[in-house]
Amino acid sequence: VGLSWTEIKGHIVHLKAHDRSHPQSTEIYAKIDRLKSKAIENGFIFDSSWMTRSLNENET
Incomplete structure (x- = not known):
């Protein structure tokens, strides 16, 4: 699982590859x-x- 995070306007936002929960x-x-x-x-x-x-094909 690919994980990353960034800061936007003082808030840490966590991101996960292929996450469709938003x-x-x-x-x-x-x-x-x-x-x-x-x-x-x-x-x-x-x-x-x-x-x-x-x-995999869906990862390209």
Whole structure:
């Protein structure tokens, strides 16, 4: 499980990979998909060479 955290306006926010428990997760993931598409359109190439295991299709 991937875990990370960040501070936003003085509050620590905990994040867990593939977590869909947030009430707005559908909208959040839709925005992420739009941002990924825009990045690729602008020439971004994902570098998975540092990965230590194969990715499942839903992890790409």
